[in-house]
Amino acid sequence: MHDTPGKPSLQHRIAARLSGGGSGAVFRGMATLAAGSGVARLIGLASIPILTRLYSPEDFGVMAVFNALIQLLIPLATLRYVMALPLPRNDRTAFALLVLCLGLAACLSVLVGVVLLAGGPVLFAFMSMESLLPFWWLVPLGMIGATGYETLTMWATRQREFRVIARTQIAQSAVGEALKIALGLLMLKPLGLLIGQIAGQGCGSSRLIMSFRPDLAILWHRFRWRQILAAARRYRGFPAYRLPAQLLLVYSIQAPLLFAAYLYDSATTGQLALAIMAVSLPFLLVGQGASRAFYGHVKGLGPSGTTPVLWRVLQVSAVLGGLMALAIHLFGELIFALMFGSDWRFAGELAEILALMLVLQFPASITIELNNITRGQRFFFLVYGVRALGITAAFLAADALRLPVAETMMLYVGFMLIQYALVLTMTISGARRLERAGR
Numbered sequence: 001m002h003d004t005p006g007k008p009s010l011q012h013r014i015a016a017r018l019s020g021g022g023s024g025a026v027f028r029g030m031a032t033l034a035a036g037s038g039v040a041r042l043i044g045l046a047s048i049p050i051l052t053r054l055y056s057p058e059d060f061g062v063m064a065v066f067n068a069l070i071q072l073l074i075p076l077a078t079l080r081y082v083m084a085l086p087l088p089r090n091d092r093t094a095f096a097l098l099v100l101c102l103g104l105a106a107c108l109s110v111l112v113g114v115v116l117l118a119g120g121p122v123l124f125a126f127m128s129m130e131s132l133l134p135f136w137w138l139v140p141l142g143m144i145g146a147t148g149y150e151t152l153t154m155w156a157t158r159q160r161e162f163r164v165i166a167r168t169q170i171a172q173s174a175v176g177e178a179l180k181i182a183l184g185l186l187m188l189k190p191l192g193l194l195i196g197q198i199a200g201q202g203c204g205s206s207r208l209i210m211s212f213r214p215d216l217a218i219l220w221h222r223f224r225w226r227q228i229l230a231a232a233r234r235y236r237g238f239p240a241y242r243l244p245a246q247l248l249l250v251y252s253i254q255a256p257l258l259f260a261a262y263l264y265d266s267a268t269t270g271q272l273a274l275a276i277m278a279v280s281l282p283f284l285l286v287g288q289g290a291s292r293a294f295y296g297h298v299k300g301l302g303p304s305g306t307t308p309v310l311w312r313v314l315q316v317s318a319v320l321g322g323l324m325a326l327a328i329h330l331f332g333e334l335i336f337a338l339m340f341g342s343d344w345r346f347a348g349e350l351a352e353i354l355a356l357m358l359v360l361q362f363p364a365s366i367t368i369e370l371n372n373i374t375r376g377q378r379f380f381f382l383v384y385g386v387r388a389l390g391i392t393a394a395f396l397a398a399d400a401l402r403l404p405v406a407e408t409m410m411l412y413v414g415f416m417l418i419q420y421a422l423v424l425t426m427t428i429s430g431a432r433r434l435e436r437a438g439r
Contacts, residue, residue: 032293036166040173041284047177048274052340054184055193057270062131063193064273065261068254069129070142073112075246077105077147079239081232083372085154086295088231095219096227097235098155103228105147113140131266138194145201152208162293164211168204176200241381248384252391256412259395260405268405274340275350278332282324282358287366290317295369307431310370314363314424321362328355353409360420367427374430383423390415 052060078101085101088094116123120136132139149172156165176196183192209216256276260269294313328335329352336348371379394415398408 032162032166036163036169037284038286039166040169041281043170043173044177045281047181048277049339049341050181051177051184051193052274052344054181055189057267057274057343059190059193060270060273061261061266061268062135062190063197064257064269065129066132066135066138066142066194067197068257069127069132069139070146071250071254072247073108073139073143074146074150075243075250077101077108077143078151079104080242080246081235081238082147082151082154083242084235084238085151086158087235091215091219092222092227093231093234094155094158095216095223096231098151099223100228100232101151102148105144105151109140109144109147112143113137116140129261135191135194138198142194142198142201145198145205148205149201149208152205152212155212156208157295159212159215161211164208168207168211171207172200172204175203237376241376241378245380245384248381248388252384252387255388255391255395256409259399259408263395263399263408264405271344271347272350272405272409274336274344274347275354278336278347278351279328279354279358282321282328283361283365286320287317287362291366291369294366295372306370306373307435310367310428310431313367314428317362317366318359321358321360324362325355325358328352328358349406350409353406353413356413357416357420360417360424364420364423364427368423370427371430374434375426379426379430383419383426387416387419390419 081097081104082101085094085097088097116136116139121133124130124133124136153165153168156162176199178196179199180192180196183195186192188195257269257273260272290313294309332352332355333345333348336351337345340347391412394411395408398411403411
């Protein structure tokens with residue numbers, strides 16, 4: 001069918017629909033963050049074939065356990081006040097939250113360092129993380145680096161400076177991956193992987209500080225310490241509900257690696273870590289930035305404008321997730337063998353199983369932050385609580401049945417698909433309820 005003369009083509013009508021109205025800013029922000037995140041992740045992807053030939057599966061297993069520990073500590077560092085940064089109407093309150101988050105992170109990092117210095121061997125043995133004992137001193141550094149970058153990124157999200165975030169992501173990835181390769185060539189294994197990870201986050205934080213330095217300096221001169229207490233009280237729901245919810249979420253994300261380290265050997269943990277990294281790449285390339293842009297814009301759309309934007313984002317994200325899941329599921333083992341070497345073929349088999357989650361993970365994870373507005377913090381606590389219990393039950397069942405790692409991942413993926421479907425249902429119903437209340 002041809003377009004009638006004088007009538008815009010189908011492509012132009014689709015582009016106009018996506019770029020116009022209340023959803024236009026959302027999609028532009030998503031595109032900007034997706035581009036920056038995409039370039040950053042492509043740099044990381046390009047480095048993996050080199051890293052897998054410099055470092056062994058056991059080295060990747062150490063890095064996986066290190067990252068799992070850091071991710072478990074990050075929510076505690078800011079008590080999740082960081083998620084409230086985009087919400088205040090004035091920058092003075094938001095700046096008080098920024099100071100609060102960075103101060104909490106610094107204090108907890110020092111505390112963690114002291115605790116590990118005094119009782120590191122006992123704690124690592126208790127958590128089945130003995131492989132981290134030689135690198136205990138990197139834990140507080142990794143914690144403050146990751147927390148600082150998350151906090152400053154949320155400040156940039158508040159300002160809708162998505163280009164700044166995109167540029168820092170690229171710089172972060174370039175510095176981190178280059179350092180991993182350089183230290184690997186110097187035979188610093190697995191230390192090079194850990195230092196590269198920390199250095200990349202530090203680079204991203206420093207670039208964000210420089211970008212917002214003039215505005216932050218003005219706000220600092222107007223800042224009063226009592227504003228921290230007022231802001232903490234106003235957004236106390238975040239540590240009360242979002243902190244335990246985030247801890248449950250991080251546990252759920254890291255559980256496959258934590259249980260793999262407990263149930264299997266370090267080489268298997270390294271294979272699974274690479275598989276998870278590869279399967280997570282599509283969401284990190286597109287979904288993470290899209291989620292941040294969606295959250296940054298949707299809070300200002302109003303009840304009547306939220307549902308149409310939600311549906312458009314769900315449609316686009318479902319198509320993207322499905323296409324990426326299909327590609328990895330069909331060609332995962334072949335891709336891994338060609339890109340990373342024959343030693344990583346088993347990681348490709350695991351990636352083929354894990355990729356099935358992307359079909360529902362994309363739409364569910366991109367839009368879940370809408371529930372901050374429609375349902376509040378208790379929603380996240382309940383959702384992530386159910387997820388953590390279900391994942392734990394799945395791995396305990398696998399342990400009891402002595403399942404091999406591939407069958408264990410099938411059990412895990414099956415539960416996650418059910419959980420993502422429930423989250424999508426709740427998000428859509430919350431948006432509809434908000435629209436009815438606005439009417």
